[in-house]
Amino acid sequence: MAGILLVEDDPSVRTGLELALARQGHSVTGYATGEEALDHIRARRPEIVILDVMLPGIDGVEVCRRIRKLDSLPIILLTARGDDLDVVVGLEAGADDYVVKPVEPRVLDARIRAVLRRLESASTDRITFGELVIDRGALKVTHNAREIHLTPTELRLLLELVRHPGQVLNRRYLLRAVWDHTHVADSRLVDACVQRIRAKIEPVPAEPIFIHTVRGFGYRFSPP
Incomplete structure (x- = not known):
């Protein structure tokens, strides 16, 4: 296998x-x-x-x-x-x-x-948010024409957030959708993965413009 x-x-x-x-x-x-x-x-x-x-x-x-x-x-x-x-x-x-x-x-x-x-491609869409480009078919992400190297899990989480632009997705939902987990204590998986994605795609990770934290709930993908 x-x-x-x-x-x-x-x-x-x-x-x-x-x-x-x-x-x-x-x-x-x-x-x-x-x-x-x-x-x-x-x-x-x-x-x-x-x-x-x-x-x-x-x-x-x-x-x-x-x-x-x-x-x-x-x-x-x-x-x-x-x-x-x-x-x-x-x-x-x-x-x-x-x-x-x-x-x-x-x-x-x-x-x-x-x-x-998570390595499998879900579709062949090419999605553009300003300088951020996500090619689901090629499993490739670029920002300002520079390729961003994401792990399969990071890419899966980013794609899940992108599928719901403007919506707040709670950690429990993301655990099920990305990790197939149901235990809410594993929510640190989500938080750590979001931090890693921000470090790669955000111009200033401490002041994110793509992935926003909604305190007490979860995360929202809201591109500028």
Whole structure:
């Protein structure tokens, strides 16, 4: 189904996930360190990365940052229960989703499939908002004729907001539409992703002109 790079330093957890994901039809390559994973990505690009936050040497958050400098491929974090700070920092570093350990393989498989679905094009429309151009067919975004590199999740969220210009979309709706999540506590996924998109498409991210926050409700795409 998918070529997965799994980065997990616990050999028993890594082997268990490799076997479970292989039974779901995935091709899995496992490593124990971030350094090995980065070397693998440079040599042979996977379709998705499953990345433990707590790694020896370079930790998972730093690995995530380094991957984002190389590529926009999807990243799912594996986090210990209750490590909210790790989750937030990891999402801000560019992760697309997270799963709390101990990991239920069926849950992880569902998250993998959901993330990969975001790679699919929904239509062939080319949408223009001033200097911001979104080509849904080519999955390409440009601003002032400069290509903006978005991850699949960032692109999916931006497209969802663009589909409803001028409307306020609450976090619960966006979680369902973009991440296939229903747990409202995961709303930080939305907030972190919006911050990353703003950093890429807004002339001044602290004073957004495209994606506006409506406090207590959610976000509204209101191009100038």
